[in-house]
Amino acid sequence: MLAPPCSDAPKPGCVWNKLTRLHPFDQALALEPQGDGVLLGQATPAWANMVGPFGGITAATVVRAIMDHAQCLGTPLSLTVNYAAGIALGPYHLHLSVARTNRSTQHWTFEIHQAQADGTQACVLTGTALTAARRSTWGANDLPMPRVRPPHEVPVVQMPRMVEWFSRYEMRSLGGPLPQIWDGQESPLPPESASTSCLWVRDSAGRALDYPAIAAYADIFFPRVWLRRAKHVPAGTVSMTVYFHADAQQFTQVGAGYLLAQARGQVFRDGFFDQSGYLWSEAGTMLATTHQLVYFKE
Amino acid sequence: MLAPPCSDAPKPGCVWNKLTRLHPFDQALALEPQGDGVLLGQATPAWANMVGPFGGITAATVVRAIMDHAQCLGTPLSLTVNYAAGIALGPYHLHLSVARTNRSTQHWTFEIHQAQADGTQACVLTGTALTAARRSTWGANDLPMPRVRPPHEVPVVQMPRMVEWFSRYEMRSLGGPLPQIWDGQESPLPPESASTSCLWVRDSAGRALDYPAIAAYADIFFPRVWLRRAKHVPAGTVSMTVYFHADAQQFTQVGAGYLLAQARGQVFRDGFFDQSGYLWSEAGTMLATTHQLVYFKE
Numbered sequence: 001m002l003a004p005p006c007s008d009a010p011k012p013g014c015v016w017n018k019l020t021r022l023h024p025f026d027q028a029l030a031l032e033p034q035g036d037g038v039l040l041g042q043a044t045p046a047w048a049n050m051v052g053p054f055g056g057i058t059a060a061t062v063v064r065a066i067m068d069h070a071q072c073l074g075t076p077l078s079l080t081v082n083y084a085a086g087i088a089l090g091p092y093h094l095h096l097s098v099a100r101t102n103r104s105t106q107h108w109t110f111e112i113h114q115a116q117a118d119g120t121q122a123c124v125l126t127g128t129a130l131t132a133a134r135r136s137t138w139g140a141n142d143l144p145m146p147r148v149r150p151p152h153e154v155p156v157v158q159m160p161r162m163v164e165w166f167s168r169y170e171m172r173s174l175g176g177p178l179p180q181i182w183d184g185q186e187s188p189l190p191p192e193s194a195s196t197s198c199l200w201v202r203d204s205a206g207r208a209l210d211y212p213a214i215a216a217y218a219d220i221f222f223p224r225v226w227l228r229r230a231k232h233v234p235a236g237t238v239s240m241t242v243y244f245h246a247d248a249q250q251f252t253q254v255g256a257g258y259l260l261a262q263a264r265g266q267v268f269r270d271g272f273f274d275q276s277g278y279l280w281s282e283a284g285t286m287l288a289t290t291h292q293l294v295y296f297k298e
Numbered sequence: 299m300l301a302p303p304c305s306d307a308p309k310p311g312c313v314w315n316k317l318t319r320l321h322p323f324d325q326a327l328a329l330e331p332q333g334d335g336v337l338l339g340q341a342t343p344a345w346a347n348m349v350g351p352f353g354g355i356t357a358a359t360v361v362r363a364i365m366d367h368a369q370c371l372g373t374p375l376s377l378t379v380n381y382a383a384g385i386a387l388g389p390y391h392l393h394l395s396v397a398r399t400n401r402s403t404q405h406w407t408f409e410i411h412q413a414q415a416d417g418t419q420a421c422v423l424t425g426t427a428l429t430a431a432r433r434s435t436w437g438a439n440d441l442p443m444p445r446v447r448p449p450h451e452v453p454v455v456q457m458p459r460m461v462e463w464f465s466r467y468e469m470r471s472l473g474g475p476l477p478q479i480w481d482g483q484e485s486p487l488p489p490e491s492a493s494t495s496c497l498w499v500r501d502s503a504g505r506a507l508d509y510p511a512i513a514a515y516a517d518i519f520f521p522r523v524w525l526r527r528a529k530h531v532p533a534g535t536v537s538m539t540v541y542f543h544a545d546a547q548q549f550t551q552v553g554a555g556y557l558l559a560q561a562r563g564q565v566f567r568d569g570f571f572d573q574s575g576y577l578w579s580e581a582g583t584m585l586a587t588t589h590q591l592v593y594f595k596e
Contacts, residue, residue: 080378084398084405100382107382134568142489191440243572270432274541
């Protein structure tokens, strides 16, 4: 397991950012070109989830790969990743293609393949993405940040040591925390808050915000069905979409600071539910919206 | 242009459903297998939008193709389509593949290619989808239907004859209609309603609801930026995701009845905005949630 290089006191200008020794996040995102649009990646224990790596780190890796591609036009605009199977810790191959390049938008398709126990290669992830060369236009935010207490007034959540990736983030819960008692009692709250969580979150190793980091933050919400039912049923994301609204100027403003993250479950039925999530900077700028379809049992 | 066969008085049991002469919707969805997972389709004038066909009909065509595929497991669960370029009216090729089949879920990838003026083939659409064999589980709806007047108390919108596909639907506006006066005055409403539309909608030719129809309904909302600004700027969907929550029993209950459709813009910035939409049956069952990223100018 990797020790976060500056986990004691995360600082926006953390010296490790400038050294060759990478943050755990960037270590996980490293890919080795194999030619023909194929990149060799590695699912590492530092980001382990129940089964395979945290979905957010895989999404972030794809975003990194797109941005590093020689033909990349502009910056990430949207991303959809479909988790077709649990990725095993160890090597995998990312197949990345440009499907279409327009004047100001570009369309990407990708798959991750991994060797199986029987020696065959299997598809474990599919997805599409868009990048765009953005132009300044009229703007508005119809999803203003909720009024909440500032991060320093909210205690840090002592996360259960269920999964390793929890340690990569510092979370401060403002409502809808991971249940402390799994008694199977359904939430008595009204529909608008029964499956809603709100929290301050930042990278526990002080890494500054960028597009790959946003893709990972989009997946930090634990399954809404756990909150809704106080029941620890098997659950996992099958599809996630992220719409990126941030730009370089906002990344500079945020640095390694806190994001306000809010998620809400929508419909739970026949083994699947969907949730919508929102990420604001501490200053109240909407950075990204995200949606998931999640499998659950029972 | 096709005349809707029973547009005067749409009826759930409309005789045309059972005849070989198809509804305009099913005519548009017809595909001819070309072998090797390639299907020949036709973008028709009956569903014409400003540029090319209505995005919803293209999404519906992909859903139909997946459901008709010999290896299809279960029913549609999620769909993401990326509109890479305007599809010209006329023939196109849908390339559809199964990327992975699990015990109860299946992952699909697809692209649409079309011949260009210079004779080359170009990718005009990319996407992914999931189908699933659903099992009965615990369920809940955290997005109950808003309380609104029933359809018969709400007047039918006299749609401007801007685009042909408008005629394929009957809409009854409950709020946030297409602006009557394009005076460029920004909405004075608070953020939660400034870009929100709510309406009753049904197929004007009386076609019964199914998964392809839901994919099309997901795209019926006019660009939120028009409502927000009362300004008719160029705008078009670049990516749409649909999460299907309905099943055959609900389709039977709805028949050719009304859906309640609601959409809200979220963030408008640098030439793009996102919106979230919801579709309920008249009885209040949540049928689908949907999200879009939309391009706009100025």
